[in-house]
Amino acid sequence: MLLKRLKHFLLGMEPTTQTYTALYEGAISIHPPHGEPWGAYEPTYWADADIAYHFERSHKLAQGCPTVTVRIPAELFLNQPNGGMPMKRLKHYLLGLENNTTTYKAMYEGKIIIPPHTYGNPGDFAEEQYDPTYWYDDLSVTVSTTNKLAQDKPTLTWQIPADALGVLPEACTAAAADHCLRAFSPYIDTLNEALYNRSRPDSENGKYYLCRPGGEVLVRNTAYFALCPQKDYENGAGATVYLLDDGVERPPQMCLCIRMQVQLPHRKLRRAIQMLCRDLPEAVELFIAQFDGAALGRALALAERQAAIRAWLKTSDYCAFLANGSILPRAKGTDMPMESAIPFESTPGDEIEVCGLRGMGIHRGVTVITGGGYSGKSTLLDAISAGIYDHAAGDGRELCITDESAVTISAEDGRSVKNVNISPFIKWLPGGDTAHFSTDHASGSTSQAANIMEAVDGGARLLLIDEDRSATNFMIRDRMMKALIEREPITPFTDRVLELSGRGISTVLVIGGSGEYLAVADRIYLMEDYRIHDVTDRAREICTAAVPDCPAPADWAQARRLHGEGFTSYPAGSGSERLTVSDMGFVFIGDERVDVRGLHDIVTPRQLDAIGFMLRALMLANRDRVVDLDAAIDALYARIAEEGLDCVWTSYFTTCARFLDLPRKYELRAVIDRMRRVSF
Secondary structure (H helix, E strand, O other): OOOHHHHHHHHOOOOOOOOOHHHHHOEEEEOOOOOOOEEEEOOEEEOOOOOEEEEEOOOOOOOOOOEEEEEOOOHHHHOOOOOOOOOHHHHHHHHOOOOOOOOOHHHHHOEEEEOOOEOOEOOOOOEEEEOOEEEEOOEEEEEEOOOOOOOOOOEEEEEEEHHHHOOOHHHOOHHHHHHHHHHHHHHHHHHHHHHOOOOOOHHHHOEEEEOOOOOEEOOEOOEEEEEEOOOOEEEOOOOEEEEOOOOOOOOOEEEEEEEEEEEOOOOOHHHHHHHHHHHHHHHHHHHHHOOOHHHHHHHHHHHHHHHHHHHHHHHOOEEEEEEOOOOOOEOOOOOOEOOOOOOOOOOHHHEEEEOOEEEEEEEOOEEEEEEOOOOOHHHHHHHHHHOOOEEOOOOOOOOEEEOOOOEEEOOOOOOOEEEEOOOOOEOOEOOEOHHHEEEOOOOHHHHHHHHHHHHHHOOOOEEEEEHHHOOHHHHOOOHHHHHHOOOOOEOOHHHOHHHHHHOOOEEEEEOOOOOHHHHOOOEEEEEEOOEEEEOHHHHHHHOOOOOOOOOOOOOOOOOOOEEOOOOOOOOOOOOOOOEEEEOOOEEEEOOEEEEOOOOOOOOOHHHHHHHHHHHHHHHHOOOOOEEOHHHHHHHHHHHHHHHOHHHHOOOOOOOOOOOOEOOOHHHHHHHHHOOOOOOO
16 A cells, blocks of 8 residues: 555544644654564655655644655656656756756767667677757757857757658658748747746746748748658666667658757756756647648648749749739838738739739839839839748738849949949949959949849849939930930940840839830839839820930850959958858958848848858868859759758857858859959
């Protein structure tokens, strides 16, 4: 009988007792195998051979309120069959740390002891290995340092078998990973709500950090599918493990990998243990149990439709498609769709059906979008620009699809330009060769010319230009100014836009203050109160200017290669690398300070962080006097496709963020084009 001796004392007391003397004394009679018995007092009572309850008085005025200490042997936790207590090896390391620890060294090392004469260790001595991957049933989590200055903020990568979520191998795509990341967010929000205390910082409360994606669906290092090892051992006591020798093959299995960070509370080791070993694993388990497979199916169906529209665009006469009913305006200060916004509706003459959807097709060629102030013309251009990336359901622009090579062009006063042929737009400069133009501080017109030439060289098939972001003297020069200024070095964009169209490079322009482009546009649209109207015929009637005389065809080719010298992440005279990405729009690497605020198609801060690490990877691989930059970038993207985006990340740089989104090749190349200390 459990607690038999305790029950014996209680049954012998008066029902009105207030002292419980016999309970507190715990008198026992000891009968040794040999010799006379003797008496003793031991107020500790056993439930079975392992668990004991020790009773003592709280104080003399509370005899009926004893203090009970329950004693449970650690072996009951550390020696269970089938792997034992979930996360027990991690808990073992944490229990061995000082309460005020700041390094968590044992947790990051993950030492494993394989006893002698066991499978995998036939020797006479215990073998030690290191594996900071910890198991929670069939789930595993790998713990790694974020950087040397953030030992109390580990990075955790959960590996969740795709089978547990019901995700088929063919569905393990970036879109599926994106959906799973968004679906996991509410569970982290619930955990953080329980920890939050506004009177204390996160370093005292503890906090979970998860990537919060915007509307874009991107390749990320925070959510992806990968082949991961299965557990091949049973836990023993402490750090001891016993490798399985049961003849069962355990090949790597496809897993959803979710990467996050945890701020462990200072001087609160017990809470840290609860966060890592109980609360977070239970949240992951609940996420799996409540996972909505139907919602994933809808996300995959949307991704399939987006891919079909993109494939259609590549072979059609259109450069963009905007589905009817899309919500283009954004809520103030956010990237969320504006409530009560007017849904987009195509003009009747441009409405087409693609993949079962009706919407507006933007024809290849030259398209002008005009309208009064606050009419929605820039909003429309922004939606076309956003369409270079897929978007998740609920963004409002998920069925706005644009040629993925499109580039947003603007003027960038002060940008660096190195050996770029801008002669199609700038015929001559005092003391300069515009076929091999270089400057550390480009003007508005020369910077915009360089931006267009680099986009053409990078394979852009669509240019997106808003006059509000452009240099006026580059964009237009009317007939009167041409007549007045006979010696003008700038060939305005109006004179080259048709030539670009003939080369297969379309342009969408937002124009509000000049009618010069009405004469060269293939189609002209008017925005009024966020509604679009085709006014091509009306504009042609109003426009009295003839199509401008086009200058002689230009040489659009670039003849330049990157010199390896100076393309390095090491500052001059330093043995340590330098890499910092500023949220103000600058990348500091080596001796470079690169201003990327003019690259409007970098849509998330995490893309810019990724560009920093990818630049470093290119620089470390640089062993040549002259770098074939296109080949180097192609090789880097191939490596990322095979190994994952995290292959470029390192914990060495303490100021860089941990979460990365993959940018396009064009943006990576464009950052290199803006470096001041390299030469082409």
